[in-house]
Amino acid sequence: MTNAPARTDSVAEYIEDFARFIAASPSSYHAAAEVARRLDDAGFSRLKESAEWPTEAGKRYVVRDGAVIAWNQPMASASITPFRILGAHTDSPGFKLKPKPTIGSHGWLQAGVEIYGGPLLNSWLDRELELAGRLVTRDGREYLVRTGPFLRIPQLAIHLDRDANAGLTLDRQRHTTPVFGVGDASQADLIGHLAHIAGIDGWAVAGYDILTADTQEPRRFGLADSLFAAGRMDNLSSVYAGLVALLGAPEDADHINVLAAFDHEELGSNSRSGASGPMLDDVLSRIGAGLGASVSDKLRAYADSWCLSADAGHSVHPNYAEKHDPVNQPVMGSGPLLKINANQRYSTDAAGAALWARACAAADVSYSEFVSNNTVPCGSTIGPLTATRLGIRVLDVGVPLLSMHSARELAHVNDLVGLSRAIGSFFAGA
Template sequence: MEDRALDDLITFLDRSPSPWHAVESVLDRLHGFERLDETAHWEDIPERGVVVRGGALIAWHVPAGLAPSAPVHIVGAHTDSPCLRVKPNPDTHVGAWNQLGVEVYGGILYNTWLDRDLAVAGTVVTAEGDTVLFDSGEPIARVPQLAVHLDRGVNSDGLKIDPQRHLQPVWSVGTDWPTSFADWLASSADLGAPPPWWELCLYDVQGAAVIGADRSLLASGRLDNLVSCWAATTALAAARPGEHAAVIVLNDHEEVGSASTSGAAGPFLDSVLRRLVDGRGGSADDLARGFAASACISADNAHALHPNYTERHDPEHQPMVNAGPVIKVNANQRYATSAATADLFRRACESAGVSWQVFVSRNNMPCGSTIGPLTATRLGIATADVGVPQLSMHSARELCGVDDPPALAAALRVFLTG
């Protein structure tokens, strides 16, 4: 990866500790894109525009004069990552320890959240009803693991974690600390009064870093799926579509099923696409014709071959890091890829000069799913599932190759340009 792209990706990762911060990081990179308000009347559709809904974002490049029945090339990804989130009434006390009540968000690997220095970031609703972003920027909490002396069988029997009892972080000590979390938040965010509501994620303060003797690996929290958000944003900013519209949709709540107003199972993308057609004088027939000729790439990280667990992969489908983006295939439609859409992405990769790989899960080990099947089902648009190969998916700190994110961005740029 070129140093400039690598530095930009690292900055993107470090400045996106929550879905809402990820949206702000994307907006910072979409220079020249006009931001529209969903509640306003879209009288004139800008050639390049963007709209935000909570922790989700849709941006587009619609060439001037493009017919309303023209197809659209869509890249989808998601802004959320598995984490621990602060509960509404978080203050608990054990002895002199002051702890925070947290809720597990998504399918985290419990043990990876132990003994890490945790900051908190997300969105806060003020006493006046305004919504503001907040990031403590420094560690305020830690989930301490039980010492081996008090758990003699941990290495032979395995670590057993009850998420209700064992994942509650300590954040202060002593009865002379009378501050509630809401009071601390009001002071830290300079709010004036304790906020009534928040959506806050704990995150590891250790920043993204290039590692390996050959500097070939990238370690960071939230690689799944901020890498795809960065690649989609980079691709759209550089794309020059001609005969079709280019769109990226970065949904929230993928890690918990996507069933929300800003998730892929919700109406966000459908609503915006309809408004883009209506704003150009199109009809329902134009929309249907355009969808029938459109294509979507769902970008979400893939499982690279794990050198210590090779038996967990299909023998003929073992993606490697730094060997190019992965086309994900599942006969049971856990991935939306068809032969035709797989070939569409293959051609984009080859036009961009990047290699590509294929992932299929073992028959005795069902795979997860993505926003791909949801988007394909909701819109009826042909879709392929692809992604950067990585290790340690859903860990508090994940690992990928440095060459694959820009390779994905290059292929997506070709796809969006057409």
């Protein structure tokens, strides 16, 4: 299977391919693998972190667990050449298999799961879910696996909870355990089933990182098919937009374009493949070392570098408008967001706002500012982490969504395409 880079001048082509990207990426490990596959198709070379890296111009990438960093090093790159970085993340909220995951109750077979990140729990009820992620065998080999529709978290019928519509309360331990069949749990083997799908022996599996994903297909709908619903758009919308922009970026830029898609953002990014870890600095330092950069040269390159931290943001919700700022109320369809927070939960400052204005103008894309209501504290992104770790100038942007952290989120097709166009202008040097 191969894919030509999606065309950002065709909304239909972009959205169709984005839907395929989401479908191929039920876990962060699958997302990193799908990015790698597309980079391979586009002529990028995969490098091992334990190997010596080439120093000449070229298009390259590395994968670390569920994270991937790709870059295009132009011919004229020197020791002080700055970087233009698109930062995003591959993981999404959901549930992760616990140790001893095959459990049961009252004749039902169930999967023992731990909540991953901050999912909107009620949205995961009564949906056909799959298990997806990686198995690691005793010899250290990794195998990607996915089940297709396999699990369901059944809600209690209204007849047995007459007050459910007055206020649903879910116990995170007792009420979120999915079912996958009936029978004797002592005779079932969930990991063995996953191993069988992967084509390996169950006894050989020594470790696993397996998460849930919604299996409903992405879909356009609404007036003029302008709305788009899918799982995991927080934050595959940014990963895909950055990938498309990188594949279409000029190869003779006066900077080095980088796509950095981290894992574990939904958990706070504190891992070796998260934005708080050393991965991005490792890669940039090795690129600089290959160009003969001294410590001073590296700092000079960083001083002229920029990072777009792209992560999903909030559109104003028509049924809960009071939750938003009374003046700054971005509506889906008005373009991607520039995310601003006085307390630096987002990294955007005046210089970053000016850069985003230039990039959007060059791409002929409108945009809206997002700022939180003072009574509703905002979350954060990889932006402040990157700025703090590297000292690189960072601004926060993203696609406006409704139902963020739901099993199935909602976006506008023009915003999805507009984000990639604006990133393309950023990579072109706007």
